[in-house]
Amino acid sequence: MDGAITDSAGDGVRESRRRLVGDALAIAAYALPVGLVYGLAALQAHFTLLDVVVSCVVVLAGGAQFAAAGMVKDGAPWLAIAGVTLLVNARHLLYSAAIAPYTAERPRQERAFMAQFLTDETFALSLAHFRRIGRFDARGYWLGALVILVPWTLGSAIGYLAGGAVDARRLGLNVAFPAAMAGLSLGMVSGRRDVAAALGAVAVAVPVGLVGGASVGLVAGAVIGPFFGLAVPVSVNDRSGDRETPEPSAAAGLP
Amino acid sequence: MTLGLIPLAILMWGVTYPARALPMLAPGIERLPPQAVAYLRLAGPAALAALAAVNCLLTTDSPPNLALGVGPLAVGICVVIVWRTRLLLVGVGAAVVLVAVARAMGAG
Numbered sequence: 001m002d003g004a005i006t007d008s009a010g011d012g013v014r015e016s017r018r019r020l021v022g023d024a025l026a027i028a029a030y031a032l033p034v035g036l037v038y039g040l041a042a043l044q045a046h047f048t049l050l051d052v053v054v055s056c057v058v059v060l061a062g063g064a065q066f067a068a069a070g071m072v073k074d075g076a077p078w079l080a081i082a083g084v085t086l087l088v089n090a091r092h093l094l095y096s097a098a099i100a101p102y103t104a105e106r107p108r109q110e111r112a113f114m115a116q117f118l119t120d121e122t123f124a125l126s127l128a129h130f131r132r133i134g135r136f137d138a139r140g141y142w143l144g145a146l147v148i149l150v151p152w153t154l155g156s157a158i159g160y161l162a163g164g165a166v167d168a169r170r171l172g173l174n175v176a177f178p179a180a181m182a183g184l185s186l187g188m189v190s191g192r193r194d195v196a197a198a199l200g201a202v203a204v205a206v207p208v209g210l211v212g213g214a215s216v217g218l219v220a221g222a223v224i225g226p227f228f229g230l231a232v233p234v235s236v237n238d239r240s241g242d243r244e245t246p247e248p249s250a251a252a253g254l255p
Numbered sequence: 256m257t258l259g260l261i262p263l264a265i266l267m268w269g270v271t272y273p274a275r276a277l278p279m280l281a282p283g284i285e286r287l288p289p290q291a292v293a294y295l296r297l298a299g300p301a302a303l304a305a306l307a308a309v310n311c312l313l314t315t316d317s318p319p320n321l322a323l324g325v326g327p328l329a330v331g332i333c334v335v336i337v338w339r340t341r342l343l344l345v346g347v348g349a350a351v352v353l354v355a356v357a358r359a360m361g362a363g
Contacts, residue, residue, distance in 0.1 A: 019341075026344035030351075051260040059267045063306075068267060078263050086270040091306075094298040097278035101292075108280065115276035120306060127299055172354030175326050178311035179333035179350035183343045185303035186334055197297035198304035205305035206312050206321075214309040214319055221308065225301030226294045 016132040020125060020140055023187070024147040027121045030176035031148050035155020037168040038065060043160050045073035052160045056153040060119055062177075064088045067215070088215045091222045095123040102127075102136040117145035124184035131190075193229040200228025325357040 035056075042052045047069070055065055064085040071081045095118055103111050125144035130136060168174055185198055201221035209217020287295070311330045313319040332353060333346035340346070 023343045026347050029344060030347055048259045051264065054261050055264045055267075058264045059271060061267075061271055064267060064271065068263070072260065072263070078266060081263065082266050082270050085267045086274075089271040089274055091302045092271065092274040093278060094295065094302055096275050098295045098299050100278045100281070103279055111279045112276055115279050116272065118275040118279075120303065123299070124303055170355070170358055172329070172351040172356075172358060175311065175329045175350050175354045176347050178307040178326070179330045179347045180343065181303045181310065182307035182330050182334050183337035183346045185300045185307060186337050187341075187343070188300040188303070193293075193297060194300045197301040201301035201305040202308040205308045209309045209313050210319055210321065213317070214313050214315075217313070218305050218309045221305030222298065222302035225305060226297035229297040229301070230290070230293060 013133050013137065016129055017137075017140060017143075019132070020129045020143060023125055023128075023184070024143055026180060026183075027125065028147045028151045030173070030180055031121070031151035032155035032158075033168055033171070033173040034062065034177055035152045035157075036159035036162070037173070038062065038069065038152075039156040039159020039161070040163065040168075041066060041069040041073075042156065043163060045069045047072070047160070049157065049160055052156050053153060056156050057149070059085075060117065060149060060152070061085070061089050061092075062119075062152065063215075084215060087219060090219050091120075092118055092123075094222060095120075095127075099123065099127060099130075102130045106136065106138075114141060114145075117142075117149060119145075119148050120181065121148040121184075124181070124188070128184070128187050131188075191234070193232045193234065195229075196232045197226045197229030201225025203228075325354050325362055329353045 038056075039052055042055070042065075047055070055068075059065055059068075067084050067088060068081050071084065096115060099118065103114065106114075122141070122144040125147070126137075126141045129140040129144070133140075189195055189198065201224070203221075204224045205217040205221025207217075208220040212220075307330060311326045312322055314322045329350035333350040336346035336349055337343055
């Protein structure tokens with residue numbers, strides 16, 4: 001009986017990992033060409049190849065890196081670049097808090113190391129995976145981290161070295177990032193509260209972004225959007241009000 | 256040898272890493288009140304939707320303008336495909352192809 005439950009849970013984890021791999025391929029497929037564009041932007045801002053690679057590995061935040069490349073090119077002071085980076089990456093606070101219940105039982109050093117790789121994509125892939133299986137899964141998290149770290153860094157280096165050989169905009173590659181984020185957002189929707197939060201975030205982000213800039217709009221949408229969801233009563237089958245509660249590892253059938 | 260822009264990368268890391276790490280390292284995060292937990296759960300779809308919106312509906316000008324054209328349409332088609340099939344790669348691929356074809360035809 002226990003074996004049957006464990007087998008069933010193990011099948012669920014394997015199925016979720018299969019879906020994670022499929023979604024991860026989509027992320028890797030756009031991370032490489034978007035990296036090419038960043039490499040080109042960094043070249044135009046007079047970065048060295050080492051600057052590009054270190055930036056990708058150490059900062060690992062595409063939006064902030066693009067903004068920084070543009071600001072370096074325009075001769076902006078580093079303090080201003082740091083301020084923009086802080087604003088653009090403030091959303092990671094929400095990501096980390098949402099992931100935290102699943103990682104609470106992991107060793108402190110492991111959590112500290114994992115946090116370095118908590119990007120938009122890693123968050124979206126791993127949280128959806130954790131929700132499907134009901135617990136933390138280290139393999140799932142690191143897969144979600146590597147599918148952005150490796151192609152992003154590699155693409156950036158190739159883009160830097162290849163110079164202007166690729167016209168990403170003409171090839172439509174610049175739409176891959178927002179399309180992937182919208183698709184991943186949909187993957188997290190499990191009820192009308194999630195839908196209200198997502199639509200509310202868009203309704204706030206766009207007008208605020210028009211007035212205060214895209215970064216301000218993004219943070220405003222991410223912070224205020226969830227209140228739209230909280231204003232919606234929880235329906236019978238709605239799981240969006242559930243606590244992020246991981247199951248014991250044995251019940252989830254994981255090693 | 257000069258350090259070039261590496262100190263800038265470290266400075267950017269210094270303002271990014273705390274946001275990524277503090278909630279994961281803070282004790283008692285799992286004992287938050289239910290409303291706070293519900294808020295954090297809703298933050299995921301909200302943040303990603305906002306990220307998608309500002310990246311496809313706003314131009315990169317300063318200040319930004321509303322970008323209406325093939326880009327938002329392609330993102331919308333991606334959402335429909337992912338909603339119907341649950342296949343992100345197919346949705347993103349369709350969006351990219353649509354924009355590439357539109358631009359090859361002189362639109363967008």
